[in-house]
Amino acid sequence: MGKRIAKEVSIAIAEAVKQCRVDVIAAYPITPQTHIVEHLSELVANGELDAEYITVESEHSAISACLGSVATGARTFTSTSSQGLALMHEILFIAPALRLPVVMVVANRALSAPISIWNDHGDIMAERDIGWIQTFAENGQEAVDLVYHAFRVAEDRRVMFPAIVNIDGFTLSHMIEPIELPDQEQVDRYLPPFRPRYKLDPRKPLTMGPVGIPEIYTEAKKAQDEAFKNAYRVILKAWDEFEEVFGRRYRPVETYRMEDAEVALLIMGSLAETAMTAVDRMREAGKKVGLVRLRLWRPFPLRDFVKAVKGLKVLAVIDRALSPGATGGPVGTEVRSALYQVPGRPRVVNFIAGLGGRDVTVEDFEEMADRAYVYMKKKPKEPYEMIGVKE
Amino acid sequence: MIEVRLHGRGGQGAVTSAELIAVAAINQGKYAQAFPSFGPERRGAPVQAFVRVSEHPIRTREKIYFPDVVLVLDPSLPSIVKVTSGLKEDGWVILNSHKSEKELREMLGWQGKMAVVDATKIALEELGLPITNTTMLGAFLAATGLVDQGYLEEALEERFGRLAEKNKKALARAIKEIKIYQ
Numbered sequence: 001m002g003k004r005i006a007k008e009v010s011i012a013i014a015e016a017v018k019q020c021r022v023d024v025i026a027a028y029p030i031t032p033q034t035h036i037v038e039h040l041s042e043l044v045a046n047g048e049l050d051a052e053y054i055t056v057e058s059e060h061s062a063i064s065a066c067l068g069s070v071a072t073g074a075r076t077f078t079s080t081s082s083q084g085l086a087l088m089h090e091i092l093f094i095a096p097a098l099r100l101p102v103v104m105v106v107a108n109r110a111l112s113a114p115i116s117i118w119n120d121h122g123d124i125m126a127e128r129d130i131g132w133i134q135t136f137a138e139n140g141q142e143a144v145d146l147v148y149h150a151f152r153v154a155e156d157r158r159v160m161f162p163a164i165v166n167i168d169g170f171t172l173s174h175m176i177e178p179i180e181l182p183d184q185e186q187v188d189r190y191l192p193p194f195r196p197r198y199k200l201d202p203r204k205p206l207t208m209g210p211v212g213i214p215e216i217y218t219e220a221k222k223a224q225d226e227a228f229k230n231a232y233r234v235i236l237k238a239w240d241e242f243e244e245v246f247g248r249r250y251r252p253v254e255t256y257r258m259e260d261a262e263v264a265l266l267i268m269g270s271l272a273e274t275a276m277t278a279v280d281r282m283r284e285a286g287k288k289v290g291l292v293r294l295r296l297w298r299p300f301p302l303r304d305f306v307k308a309v310k311g312l313k314v315l316a317v318i319d320r321a322l323s324p325g326a327t328g329g330p331v332g333t334e335v336r337s338a339l340y341q342v343p344g345r346p347r348v349v350n351f352i353a354g355l356g357g358r359d360v361t362v363e364d365f366e367e368m369a370d371r372a373y374v375y376m377k378k379k380p381k382e383p384y385e386m387i388g389v390k391e
Numbered sequence: 392m393i394e395v396r397l398h399g400r401g402g403q404g405a406v407t408s409a410e411l412i413a414v415a416a417i418n419q420g421k422y423a424q425a426f427p428s429f430g431p432e433r434r435g436a437p438v439q440a441f442v443r444v445s446e447h448p449i450r451t452r453e454k455i456y457f458p459d460v461v462l463v464l465d466p467s468l469p470s471i472v473k474v475t476s477g478l479k480e481d482g483w484v485i486l487n488s489h490k491s492e493k494e495l496r497e498m499l500g501w502q503g504k505m506a507v508v509d510a511t512k513i514a515l516e517e518l519g520l521p522i523t524n525t526t527m528l529g530a531f532l533a534a535t536g537l538v539d540q541g542y543l544e545e546a547l548e549e550r551f552g553r554l555a556e557k558n559k560k561a562l563a564r565a566i567k568e569i570k571i572y573q
Binding site: 004005006008117118119168170171174175176177178270271273274276277357359360361362 | 409410413414416417418422423424425426427429430431449450451452453454
């Protein structure tokens with residue numbers, strides 16, 4: 001079995017990528033970057049990882065190189081953050097449409113301006129519609145485990161979509177904590193070699209990425225959307241198999257102390273751990289509060305989500321990103337829409353918290369739950385509220 | 392759960408010290424988190440690093456506001472940073488200083504538990520450099536006993552390789568020369 005070690009989460013992720021026997025890493029090595037690709041470059045330079053490491057002049061080039069690489073049938077990885085992810089934007093849409101299963105870890109950080117290097121989900125929420133599989137990690141162990149899962153799912157012939165594993169910048173990326181790294185044998189058992197049906201090969205020429213004239217563009221997009229929805233089953237199955245091999249169980253939607261809950265907090269990412277502590281405290285005080293966490297963000301786990309919030313009176317959705325002028329944060333609007341057709345749905349209230357590295361404390365979560373209790377009886381005036389704003 | 396805040400200056404190894412405490416605790420079978428005060432890194436500027444150690448899985452990602460232990464690596468910091476800020480009443484402040492108990496208590500306005508060692512002197516004699524982070528780990532061990540010396544030494548060996556020996560000596564001297572004021 002695996003070994004329990006004390007590692008910075010970024011370094012552990014790099015070790016996991018190595019265990020996935022990645023062929024190519026293309027990355028822009030300057031800020032905003034993570035220790036993930038820094039450590040991978042050391043592993044390649046030391047001869048511990050037999051892979052091509054391509055340093056490029058921008059994130060736009062990094063993701064472009066990744067697409068070319070995976071198109072030839074090479075297992076490919078990259079990592080970035082904040083403005084770097086934004087610079088990839090144009091190319092990110094191309095990967096799923098061409099069914100190129102790149103795997104990327106994004107250390108979620110705020111976008112400028114004001115200039116910020118700190119954690120929120122502004123960078124990734126701007127990439128909500130790129131068509132990649134997206135998961136959010138709660139802690140270092142999960143971050144590592146989601147990397148194995150991402151390769152396993154993305155490269156599955158029934159899927160063939162790129163995947164992003166989101167980890168909170170700093171609060172996860174720079175955290176040293178205990179992580180169990182599995183044995184290489186376990187990873188090999190879980191992750192078969194990458195064998196795409198179609199690949200760029202001069203001996204067998206084919207075209208990828210031709211023009212989609214109006215007569216076929218809609219059909220191409222319909223096919224992409226259907227295939228993406230169908231990926232859901234494989235995502236679940238790959239988590240079942242993960243449990244068989246590694247002994248840890250993951251689901252697209254996780255719940256905590258939801259038995260008889262009237263109010264629940266909903267959050268994605270590492271702050272769920274702080275929220276659990278808040279839920280424990282509120283339960284001790286006799287409040288019927290629970291927690292829902294979305295691990296899988298795209299494709300959205302609609303049915304499992306609806307099941308998880310059944311019976312609630314109020315669902316307090318906490319967004320880590322602002323969508324200016326919208327009717328809520330990105331997760332808030334998503335959840336409201338998901339529940340609109342559901343009879344007896346809970347009231348959805350939406351809070352924006354933890355922008356640009358602002359700490360979200362146990363007390364903050366308690367305050368949000370308290371406000372949710374108030375909104376059980378009276379409708380909120382605004383579609384969303386920001387938490388912790390200094391007056 | 393014990394929460395520790397380390398104060399140092401950029402380049403003095405406060406983050407490394409935090410990491411070494413966490414590595415020792417985790418290798419000992421405990422749970423721990425170590426993290427820097429996230430932000431741009433500037434050599435010489437006052438910096439902080441944090442450690443949590445617990446017998447149980449740690450379920451919070453908050454910053455540390457009310458530490459049980461404050462470990463100060465640089466003797467010039469207490470006069471410019473309020474190092475006892477948020478420190479629990481029964482908490483420890485552990486200082487690198489050659490000053491007397493009376494002088495330090497007056498400067499800090501702190502009547503609680505205090506441990507003091509002249510780590511700069513030890514580091515200069517043992518390492519030839521005024522880098523006090525590993526010496527202050529000795530002070531930390533002597534005052535709190537939060538992790539085992541053996542595991543901490545192992546962490547040092549893993550981190551510093553052939554330089555570990557000198558650092559272990561500095562650490563051991565701090566344990567011997569520390570002055571504890573309860």
